[in-house]
Amino acid sequence: MKRFSGGSPTREGLLQTRRDSPQRRFHDEVHRSSGDSERVLDEIELQKDGGKQIILGQWAQRWFGRYHASARGYDDYKATGRGRLPKKGRKRSCPSRYKICFITTTVLLGLFLILSGSGALWVYKTVPEDGLSPPWYPSPLGGTVKSWEESYGKAAAMVQMMTLVEKVNVTTGTGWSQDLCVGNTAPANGVDFPALCLQDGPLGLRFADHSSAFPAGITIGATWNKDLMYRKFKAHGLEAKMKGVNILLGPSMGPLGRAPADGRAWEGFGPDPVLQAVAASQAIKGIQDAGVMATAKHLIANEQEHFRQSFEWGLPNALSSNLDDRTLHELYLWPFAESVRAGVASVMCSYQQVNNSYACGNSKLMNGILKDELGFQGFVQSDWLAQRSGVASALAGLDMTMPGDGLLWTDGKSLWGPRLTEAALNGSLPMERLNDMATRVVAAWYQLKQDNQTQWPAPPPKGKGGPNFSSFTDDKIGLIHPGSDDKTEAEVNQFVDVRGKGNAHGLLAKQIAIEGTVLVKNEDGILPLSKNGDSKKPDTANKYMVGIFGEDAGPGDGPNACPDRSCNQGTLGSGWGSGAVEFPYLITPLKALQSTFDTETVEITSLLSNDIPVEASSSLLHDQDLCIVFINSDAGEGFEAWNGIRGDRNDLYAQKGGDKLVKRVARACGKGQSNTIVVVHAVGPVVLEEWIDLPGVKAVILANLPGEESGHALADVLFGRVDASGRLPYTVGKSLSDYGPGGQILYYPNGVVPQQDFSERLYIDYRHFDKEKITPRYEFGFGLSYTTFEISNLTLAEKKRKSALPAPRPDIGATPPSYSTEIPDPSTALFPRGFRKLKSRIYPYIASTSDIKRGKYPYPKGYHEKQAPSPAGGAEGGNPDLYTPHLTASVSLKNTGSRKGKQVVQLYVSFPDGVVDTSTGDQIDFPVQQLRGFEKVELEAGESRNVKLELSRKDLSYWSRGLGNWVMPTDGKFTISVGASSRDLSVKAEW
Numbered sequence: 001m002k003r004f005s006g007g008s009p010t011r012e013g014l015l016q017t018r019r020d021s022p023q024r025r026f027h028d029e030v031h032r033s034s035g036d037s038e039r040v041l042d043e044i045e046l047q048k049d050g051g052k053q054i055i056l057g058q059w060a061q062r063w064f065g066r067y068h069a070s071a072r073g074y075d076d077y078k079a080t081g082r083g084r085l086p087k088k089g090r091k092r093s094c095p096s097r098y099k100i101c102f103i104t105t106t107v108l109l110g111l112f113l114i115l116s117g118s119g120a121l122w123v124y125k126t127v128p129e130d131g132l133s134p135p136w137y138p139s140p141l142g143g144t145v146k147s148w149e150e151s152y153g154k155a156a157a158m159v160q161m162m163t164l165v166e167k168v169n170v171t172t173g174t175g176w177s178q179d180l181c182v183g184n185t186a187p188a189n190g191v192d193f194p195a196l197c198l199q200d201g202p203l204g205l206r207f208a209d210h211s212s213a214f215p216a217g218i219t220i221g222a223t224w225n226k227d228l229m230y231r232k233f234k235a236h237g238l239e240a241k242m243k244g245v246n247i248l249l250g251p252s253m254g255p256l257g258r259a260p261a262d263g264r265a266w267e268g269f270g271p272d273p274v275l276q277a278v279a280a281s282q283a284i285k286g287i288q289d290a291g292v293m294a295t296a297k298h299l300i301a302n303e304q305e306h307f308r309q310s311f312e313w314g315l316p317n318a319l320s321s322n323l324d325d326r327t328l329h330e331l332y333l334w335p336f337a338e339s340v341r342a343g344v345a346s347v348m349c350s351y352q353q354v355n356n357s358y359a360c361g362n363s364k365l366m367n368g369i370l371k372d373e374l375g376f377q378g379f380v381q382s383d384w385l386a387q388r389s390g391v392a393s394a395l396a397g398l399d400m401t402m403p404g405d406g407l408l409w410t411d412g413k414s415l416w417g418p419r420l421t422e423a424a425l426n427g428s429l430p431m432e433r434l435n436d437m438a439t440r441v442v443a444a445w446y447q448l449k450q451d452n453q454t455q456w457p458a459p460p461p462k463g464k465g466g467p468n469f470s471s472f473t474d475d476k477i478g479l480i481h482p483g484s485d486d487k488t489e490a491e492v493n494q495f496v497d498v499r500g501k502g503n504a505h506g507l508l509a510k511q512i513a514i515e516g517t518v519l520v521k522n523e524d525g526i527l528p529l530s531k532n533g534d535s536k537k538p539d540t541a542n543k544y545m546v547g548i549f550g551e552d553a554g555p556g557d558g559p560n561a562c563p564d565r566s567c568n569q570g571t572l573g574s575g576w577g578s579g580a581v582e583f584p585y586l587i588t589p590l591k592a593l594q595s596t597f598d599t600e601t602v603e604i605t606s607l608l609s610n611d612i613p614v615e616a617s618s619s620l621l622h623d624q625d626l627c628i629v630f631i632n633s634d635a636g637e638g639f640e641a642w643n644g645i646r647g648d649r650n651d652l653y654a655q656k657g658g659d660k661l662v663k664r665v666a667r668a669c670g671k672g673q674s675n676t677i678v679v680v681h682a683v684g685p686v687v688l689e690e691w692i693d694l695p696g697v698k699a700v701i702l703a704n705l706p707g708e709e710s711g712h713a714l715a716d717v718l719f720g721r722v723d724a725s726g727r728l729p730y731t732v733g734k735s736l737s738d739y740g741p742g743g744q745i746l747y748y749p750n751g752v753v754p755q756q757d758f759s760e761r762l763y764i765d766y767r768h769f770d771k772e773k774i775t776p777r778y779e780f781g782f783g784l785s786y787t788t789f790e791i792s793n794l795t796l797a798e799k800k801r802k803s804a805l806p807a808p809r810p811d812i813g814a815t816p817p818s819y820s821t822e823i824p825d826p827s828t829a830l831f832p833r834g835f836r837k838l839k840s841r842i843y844p845y846i847a848s849t850s851d852i853k854r855g856k857y858p859y860p861k862g863y864h865e866k867q868a869p870s871p872a873g874g875a876e877g878g879n880p881d882l883y884t885p886h887l888t889a890s891v892s893l894k895n896t897g898s899r900k901g902k903q904v905v906q907l908y909v910s911f912p913d914g915v916v917d918t919s920t921g922d923q924i925d926f927p928v929q930q931l932r933g934f935e936k937v938e939l940e941a942g943e944s945r946n947v948k949l950e951l952s953r954k955d956l957s958y959w960s961r962g963l964g965n966w967v968m969p970t971d972g973k974f975t976i977s978v979g980a981s982s983r984d985l986s987v988k989a990e991w
Contacts, residue, residue, distance in 0.1 A: 133357040135862030136368030139397045139433060141816035142440045145876055147343065148377045148447060149814040155443035156817030158191050159435060164424055164824045166190055167438040168844035172416040173404025175842045176384070177483030180467045180492055181245065182206065182578075183384070183402045185441075186844070187459075193442060194459050197467045198295075198381075198402065199243075202250030202267045203574060203707070204236065204581035206564075207471035210497040211239050212505040213559075213583040216574055216705035217252060218684065219516035221269030221279055221729035224781075224904040225936045228512050229282035235505045237290025242498040244459075244467035246450060247293040247346060247381075251283035252579065253335035254298040254350060257684070257730065258764050259743050263305040263635040263647035266683035266705055267579040270729030271765040272780065273334035274931045280335045284342040291455060293448050296339035298350035298383055299359060299370065300332050304745045305638030305647025307754045309351040310388065310407075312638060315749055320353035323758035328369075329959035329966075330762055337374055341877025345378040345444040349398065351386045356753065360386045363860070366397025373870040374878055378447075379440040384578075390415040391423045392860060399437040404842040410483055412840040421829050421844050428857040431821045439817055468494040484838035499584070506709060513706035513713030515902070518726035519784040521692070521700040526675055528720025528786060533602045534625060543603040545623055546593075549665050550630035551656065552681055553590045554608035559583035566640035568632065568655055572681040573710050577637025577647075585708055589630060589679065592711030596719055610661045626677070627669035631658030633682040648745045652687040652736050654680065659690040666696035679703055679714065685732045688777060702728070720786055725902035725936070727783035727981070731766045731776045738776065740768045762927055766982045770928035781906050781931070781981035787897025787941065791905065794978055794987035797888040799950075802970045805963075806881035806953055809874040826852045871965045882954040882966055887991060889949045891978050895939035906979060907933040907949045909956065912972025919962030924969075926958070929977060929985075949978075 143152035159167065166188035174184045174195075183198030200206035204214050214236065220229055233251065240248045255262050257271030265271070269279035280296065287294040301321035302308065310318050323332070336347065347370060349360040359365060360382045370376045379399035385408075387393050387401045393415070406413035414420075423429035450456045459466030470492035472482040478492040499505045519527065533544025556570020560583055566576040571588050574580045590606055597604060607620055610631075621627070631654040638647030643655075653659060666676040677699040680686055691697055704726075706713050716722050733739055742760025763771050766780035826849040837843065846852070872878050889907055908929035915924040933949040956974060957966035979985035 133355040133362055133364050135860055135865075136364040136372070136867050137395065137860070137863045138430075138866070139363075139367045139395065139436065140371040141432075141436050142371075142377050142443060143816035144812040144814055145375060145377050146813035147876070148443060151443045151446035152377075152439065152814065152817055154446045154451070155439045156819075158193060158442055159439045159817070160819060161191050162188050162193075162438065163190060163828060164434075165421060165829050165844035166193070167434055168417065168420050168424075170438045170441050171400050171434075172414060172420060172842055172844065173400070173402045175405050175412065175414070175483060175840055176403040176410050177472055178404075178481055178838070178841045180470045180472070180480070182471050183247070183249075183381075185400070192458070192462075193445070195466070196246040196441075196445070197244055198247040198249060199240065199245040199467075199471070200249045201579040201581070202252040203579050205239055205243060205245065206578060206581050208239075208243055208469050208582065209474070209493060209495055210499065210584065211243065211581070212236075212499050212509055213574065213581050213586070213708040214505075214509050215512045215516055215707040216266050216579075216683075217268045217279070218266040218270065218729060219704040219706055220512060221275055221516075222518055222704050222726045223512060223515035223936070224275070224727050224729075224934055225515050226278060226282055228515060229279045230286045231508060232512055233283040233286030233294075234290055235286075235500065235508055237287035237292040237294075238500075239498040239505065240287070240292045241290055241455075242496060243469055244465060245292060246445070246456075247295060248287055249295045249297065249348065250287075250579075251280050251294065252297050253277070253280045253339065254300055254332065255303045256332055256335070256764075258303040258758070259648070259745050260652060260685045260730065260733075260739055260765075261635070261649040261736065261745050262303055262684070263645075263649065264575070264577065264579065264637055266575040266635070272729070272931050273331050274933070275729060277335040277338035278934075281338045281342040284339055284344045288343065288345065288448060291448055291450065293345035293378075293444055293450075295346040295348050295381070296336055296344045297348035299336060299347050299380075300328070300350060300365065301354050301758070302350035302352055302359075304756070306745055306747055307352075307749060308638055309385070313749070315752065315754070317753045318352045318358070319746065319754040319756055320356045321756050321758065322355050324761065325961045325964075326959045327758055327761045331764070333369065336370070337877050340370070340374045340376045341883070343377075343447075343876060345448060346400075347376060347378065347380050348383055349380055349386060351383050353753070358386070358388045360398055361389050361393045361396045363396035368867060368870070371397060372867075373873040375873055375876045377440070377876065378444045379437070385409065387415055390419050391428050391857070394420070394423075394429055394433055394437065395860065395863065399440050405840075410840045412842065414842045417842040417844055418846050421846055422852060425823060425826045425829060425846075425852045426854050426857075427823060431819070431823060435817075435819045468496050481838055481841065484841050486838050509707050510709035510713050510716075513703075513709050514716050514722050514725075516704050516706065516726050517713060517717045517724065518702040518704070518728055518782075519699070519717070519724035520702055520728070520732070520778045520782065521697070522784050523698045526677065526698040527718060527724070529626075529718050531596055531602075531719060532598045544601055545625045546597060546602055546604050547620060547624035547627045547665075547669065548590055548593060548604060548606040548630070549612070549620075549627060550658070550661055551608055551610050552630035552632045552658075552679075553588065553606065553628075555586070555588050556608075559586040562642075564636070564640055566636060567642045568634035571630070571710060572632040572634055572705065573707055574705050575634060575636045575683045576640050576642070579637065583708055587709055587711035589711045589714050592715040593628070593718075596715045610657045612661070612664055621665060621668040622671045624669050625674050627665050627674060628677045628679065629662050629665050630679050630681070631662060632656075632680065633658075633684075633686050635683045648747075649683070650747075652685055652733075653690075654682075654686055662691045662697070663694065666691060666694045669696055672696065675699075677701070677718075681705065681710075685730050687733065687735060689734050692777065702726075702732075723786050723899070723901035724784060725904075727781050727904045728778055729780075731769055731780045732778040733769070733774070734777050738769070738774050739765070740772065742768065767927040767930070770982070779981050779983040781904070782984070783904075783981075785897075785901045785903065787895055787899050787901035789901070789903040789939075789980065790894045790896050791891050791979060791986050792894070793890075793892040794976070794989045795890045796976060796989050796991050797890070798886070798991070799888060800884060800886045800953075802886070802956075802968055804967055804970050806872075806879045806884075806966060809869060809871050809879055813875070871963070878954075879966075882957070883952045885950045886953055886956055886968075887951040887976070889933075889951065889976055889978060889989075891947050891987060892944060893937055893939065893947050894944040895941055898941050900938065900940050902936055902938045903980065904934055904936045905947045905949070906931060906981065907951075908977045908979075908982065908985060909951065910975040910977065911958070912969050912974060914972060915958075915969045917960050917962055917967070919960055922962075924958055929975075929982065931982070951976075
């Protein structure tokens with residue numbers, strides 16, 4: 001399989017001054033980023049094996065199988081740093097003796113086995129000849145786009161006056177828990193550039209009080225509502241701004257959702273690149289219209305939690321996601337391109353490797369694709385501890401390291417900080433690169449107008465700005481540097497309520513949850529319900545009996561019972577991990593239903609458990625006129641584990657015996673004569689096959705992850721106060737195997753560097769189902785309404801004729817800043833006299849000028865070979881001609897039902913048959929159809945409206961690996977299909 005070109009240096013080390021140190025050798029041999037010629041632990045040992053890659057075999061599978069099933073391998077080790085204690089003094093806890101022993105034993109055992117070459121224990125596999133990422137240097141300068149020109153001009157004036165250590169401060173985090181936010185930079189006091197606060201995440205503000213717990217990304221995707229997407233993230237951005245957050249770590253568009261069991265796919269908007277891209281673009285516009293820098297994350301192909309991070313699973317290296325150039329561009333990069341086109345201020349590179357080069361050290365990915373081809377003007381930040389090298393990552397395009405620590409949490413040994421200062425002073429890191437790094441950060445700050453001190457007051461001691469909350473304690477008074485040995489305390493939590501007047505953001509959260517609720521089954525029109533019960537009940541003398549069953553209907557131990565929401569108990573409103581937040585409140589389904597049904601005519605019985613005692617069956621089930629069952633399925637980030645689930649789900653079934661509960665209730669409700677409604681809260685697709693066709697199951701609602709207003713939103717849909725207008729942002733298959741080989745998690749390591757080949761290429765989710773002619777239970781885009789709609793009269797209007805290639809790449813719109821490249825006097829970088837150093841805090845200063853020695857730095861292969869600009873580039877998001885409209889599709893949409901409702905008009909493109917890439921001779925295969933546009937429209941009963949959808953050149957093109965450009969087929973005919981889902985396309989036309 002041809003992998004995309006991406007570059008990482010031949011030697012991902014620390015700095016010239018430390019080349020002969022034991023630490024340097026350790027970094028080189030164990031922690032180095034797998035680059036142009038490096039793959040696993042020790043290159044020398046691999047050479048002894050005749051170029052073979054050592055792969056773990058049956059021993060590892062058995063060992064990891066036990067570990068995976070019990071989730072006790074690390075004593076629930078959390079790879080931690082990003083966890084949070086629930087009470088006073090919250091900080092990252094150190095591993096216990098058991099954890100230390102476990103980790104040490106695992107690593108030593110692994111090294112022993114590698115070196116011993118134990119025959120029967122190993123399976124050998126030849127390293128793929130084209131499996132590594134080639135280089136792309138030098139890193140393109142920012143400031144080439146007209147819309148950023150003013151900000152870059154201001155930034156250049158400021159950076160010009162910065163000292164070397166101030167530039168390092170701007171680009172290096174201070175270390176985990178050294179300040180109040182999850183990520184913090186130090187200020188450049190000489191030019192009045194403030195410390196920056198970076199805070200999770202895509203759902204809401206992690207670790208913050210009096211802020212909203214919005215519905216998750218997957219629920220927002222299920223709304224298919226562009227306006228709600230924007231409004232949610234505008235509110236989110238305003239909350240961040242009012243809390244003093246400069247950089248919001250969201251939205252998430254990676255993982256895209258290749259595997260339905262992926263632990264973090266719920267943070268994004270669904271496994272289709274266009275749906276994901278539209279939502280991401282709207283999110284970025286919303287956040288940045290509030291004046292906060294948005295972060296597009298995680299770049300790229302970060303599609304599972306297992307083995308995503310070095311040492312998190314006892315392996316010294318992270319997994320490598322291996323994919324070809326076309327797959328990268330047409331699937332996983334598409335949302336990032338739209339994010340850059342929307343002007344995103346920051347992009348976060350991911351933990352894992354891409355084509356055997358760590359994403360945060362991959363020069364082709366960051367320099368060649370992101371900064372050159374996509375014209376990205378902001379700064380690239382690492383995920384927390386995703387940086388695996390020093391100078392090499394800077395050369396490869398990384399601009400900011402987070403949280404600033406080195407290879408381990410709170411070790412105080414940053415790969416940048418003083419090492420970056422040394423690298424600049426000894427000539428290893430060109431001053432031009434460091435200047436560009438600092439300029440990109442400062443330009444983004446100006447671009448979002450954060451220099452306006454009326455809106456953004458200076459932090460103490462110069463003002464009262466900066467973060468007004470602490471990520472590490474809930475107390476009003478707390479440590480200002482909680483991760484250090486400094487005991488200074490201050491008012492760290494001011495408890496500023498940022499949820500809008502009259503809880504306006506709560507009302508917005510409710511609307512999103514309503515429109516993100518998907519009705520997939522409604523036999524006999526059982527929904528909407530009547531608050532008075534069923535008027536058709538023969539025995540009107542007695543109350544209408546409603547039974548509510550399942551732990552998911554109730555509060556459990558409260559929504560914040562577990563750190564980072566890392567357990568499944570009570571009703572499920574969010575997945576877990578750094579993308580989760582503290583719930584200010586959570587309206588349960590039971591509470592909302594109790595307050596909606598008329599208690600004069602309806603009697604409610606509830607059992608908030610998934611286990612119904614046998615002896616209670618008759619009293620609980622047989623007397624019910626209606627049963628409502630709540631089940632769920634949870635997952636999250638890999639640093640937490642719950643009940644054998646280490647991030648990624650182990651399967652797609654309902655958890656905690658949910659399927660058994662549904663069958664028990666559906667068969668016994670009203671002695672088998674009454675109706676059952678099933679509500680599913682989940683992080684993604686759930687297999688429903690055990691009970692979906694039972695006669696008693698009349699209605700099914702997939703409510704996704706609804707956030708704080710869960711119960712209220714559900715009640716509004718159940719009782720028909722609003723239309724059921726959610727549509728599936730993913731395919732619901734009949735089994736996990738339905739999603740194909742590409743839809744599976746790699747649960748067991750297949751090498752010291754686990755290899756995950758994206759050999760399915762473009763065929764994930766509905767594309768795979770279509771290609772293999774697999775009938776899903778419910779298709780992508782599907783959802784029922786309480787009214788009916790008709791789509792008709794498709795017409796196509798050509799706006800521009802077909803042509804194979806976009807216009808030539810335009811010249812740059814602005815000139816990047818230029819600076820003196822003179823290396824400063826090393827004495828200017830020394831610790832100031834009498835300076836107090838805090839434990840584990842990262843500083844930019846050096847201890848002695850004697851450490852600065854010039855030498856021949858081993859620059860990566862290809863570093864001195866300047867690359868040609870991509871013909872697909874030229875502006876933010878790529879060549880501007882890619883976004884030129886070529887075709888407008890118009891359809892008539894009519895509400896043919898008896899009530900107001902909303903329909904999602906979806907447009908899919910099928911490419912011509914027999915397309916051949918003339919640059920390579922390759923026969924180009926295409927998915928049966930691909931989503932390329934959508935609009936959500938509300939109509940009154942009987943109302944009609946004309947709906948228009950535009951198709952751009954990019955929408956009608958494929959990525960040519962031979963030309964490195966987008967190519968539009970000019971022979972043959974495109975088929976344009978419009979309908980209500982990927983398998984309900986009622987009108988078609990050819991172009």
